[in-house]
Every structure is written in C-alpha cells, then in structure tokens.
Amino acid sequence: DTEVTQTPKHLVMGMTNKKSLKCEQHMGHRAMYWYKQKAKKPPELMFVYSYEKLSINESVPSRFSPECPNSSLLNLHLHALQPEDSALYLCDSSQGRVEGHEQYFGPGTRLTVT
C-alpha cells in the first residue's frame, strides 16, 4: 500500500470556524509533512514531523496548528483563517531522515475560506 489519504477532499469554512484536516498513511513512514499550494504555484512546505515530533515549522502563522497523534496520522487544525489561506493543502510522507527515498503525496484538501 503506497497510498496517502486525506480528508476531506473539499472544505469551505468561515473565518470564525474551527476545522481540521486529516492525513493518514500505512506505509510505516516516520516523516510526515504539510504543504500549501496556491493556484498556479508550486507547493510550499509548512510543517515536517519526524518520528512524531515537529522538526520543521516554516514560520507558519499560529492559526494553523499541526498535530501528529501517532506515526500513521497527521492533522492540521485550522482556526480564524483568512480568505488568503484558501489553497490546496497537501500531505506527504517518507521513510524518515534518510536521503535517497521518495516521498508520497496525498490528493490534497481544497480549502476555501469565506
């Protein structure tokens, strides 16, 4: 199984709402990531979890709060978002802190903030 799943596929939320994005993988990967992708732009890294610990935070605003409850699951909690946060949010996983290994992306959650 080389699949990363993400739910929901689409999400519309108001600026005062609280919502969560979910990502799951069962490949035994120990590194999981969140990326943000605006239209016609490349993905931009937000967070990296390595062995269930947050290892990289790319200066992401606190209205985005990641959580890694276990090695298979990654959440992104959203609160008080702005319309400019509307984007495709991608989850990714890889074996860990070892170069020469591929990374597997989920299909993404398309978020619209109204």
Place this chain on the structure above:
Amino acid sequence: DAKTTQPTSMDCAEGRAANLPCNHSTISGNEYVYWYRQIHSQGPQYIIHGLKNNETNEMASLIITEDRKSSTLILPHATLRDTAVYYCIVKGRAAGNKLTFGGGTRVLVKP
C-alpha cells in the same frame, strides 16, 4: 540545497519521447536529483531519483551528466495522461526532510 533551472513550458507529441532538461550547476556531491510531477489538481507524484548513475524505472529514465550539473528526464512514449507540471528537485542530507519545489516545467502532450 542546490537550485534548479527548468524551462517554463514545453509541448510534446503523443507517442514520442519527451526530454525534460534540468540544470543544477551548484549541486554538491551528496545531493540527489529527484523528479516529481503534478497532474492538474492532484498531489505531486514521485517519478524517479538518482545520485550519479543513470536510472530507469517503469515510468521514465533519468540521465545525469558526468559532472552532475544537469540532468534530463525522459518519458519514452508520452501519452495524453503525461500532461502535467514536472518538478526537478535537488536534495541532500543537509536539507533533512525538506523538499523545495521550484517553478517546474509545464508539459503539454498533444495528439
């Protein structure tokens, strides 16, 4: 990580080989070259990676020059489903798990 330079876009005829170039003149000895592609509105898909030697898998071939300053991704028989943005990424141990995407090449396969 070394930066990469790719053409912004290219067209390719269906059934023909597509050759996608990538320059990475500042690559260091322990950095790998990775290729990913992203079909419209989907997550990026891993294609292939290499360090020094040429590599081939069921999707593509990767040709890395001897000085490692450039590489070419070859899709041997392009199909309409290969229409996508192709990203060449150079990454080494110093980057840890960080994958930095550049602009990529938008490839349009035409019938």
